[in-house]
Amino acid sequence: MKEILKKYSNKDITVIWKPSACIHSTNCWKASLKVFNPKRKPWIDMSGGTTEEVIKIINDCPSGALSFERNNEMTEQKAQPAQSPESKLTVQVNKGGPYLVKGKFVFIGTDGNEEIKEGSIALCRCGASNNKPFCDGAHKKIGFDQD
Numbered sequence: 001m002k003e004i005l006k007k008y009s010n011k012d013i014t015v016i017w018k019p020s021a022c023i024h025s026t027n028c029w030k031a032s033l034k035v036f037n038p039k040r041k042p043w044i045d046m047s048g049g050t051t052e053e054v055i056k057i058i059n060d061c062p063s064g065a066l067s068f069e070r071n072n073e074m075t076e077q078k079a080q081p082a083q084s085p086e087s088k089l090t091v092q093v094n095k096g097g098p099y100l101v102k103g104k105f106v107f108i109g110t111d112g113n114e115e116i117k118e119g120s121i122a123l124c125r126c127g128a129s130n131n132k133p134f135c136d137g138a139h140k141k142i143g144f145d146q147d
Contacts, residue, residue: 010046013068015054017044022065023098023122024137031057062100063135064120096145098122098135 006017028036034048035057046054058066089103104118121134125146128138 006042006044008042008044008046009071010051010054011071012051013054013070015044015046015058016067016069018065018067020065020131020136021063021121021134022137023063023135024140025062025097027060027062028057028066031060062120063098063122067119093125093147095147097139098125 004019006019008015008017029038032049032053035045035054036048037043037045049057055068058068089101089105092100092102094100100120100122101117102120104116107115107117107121109115123133124131124135124138126139126142126144128142128144129136130138
């Protein structure tokens with residue numbers, strides 16, 4: 001099955017949203033309803049903020065569902081987690097939510113395929129995700145509330 005990607009552009013960057021990776025943390029729209037508004041179609045309005053503001057919000061996306069590419073470059077820029085300058089891997093346990101894995105690492109799927117990941121991914125802790133091993137926000141629907 002092909003992954004769905006939604007793209008939204010201004011003159012400087014193109015924001016890429018991967019719905020299947022989104023855990024609906026609400027960080028994006030709480031940071032700026034002018035840019036990210038889930039009640040609007042399309043839900044991302046690139047004219048709602050400056051390029052720098054949009055990039056900062058993308059960098060705060062815990063799941064890595066939001067990324068961007070500069071329009072004058074062909075390589076996608078991954079959202080970079082807030083961490084020290086040296087490269088490190090962190091795993092954060094969120095009360096009532098997923099494991100947030102941040103950094104650069106090798107992800108090995110059940111099929112044995114290895115994939116180098118950089119940025120953030122959210123891994124399901126509640127067992128209810130329809131996108132295992134990734135979190136899809138189902139923990140909110142089932143009232144998962146573990147430390």
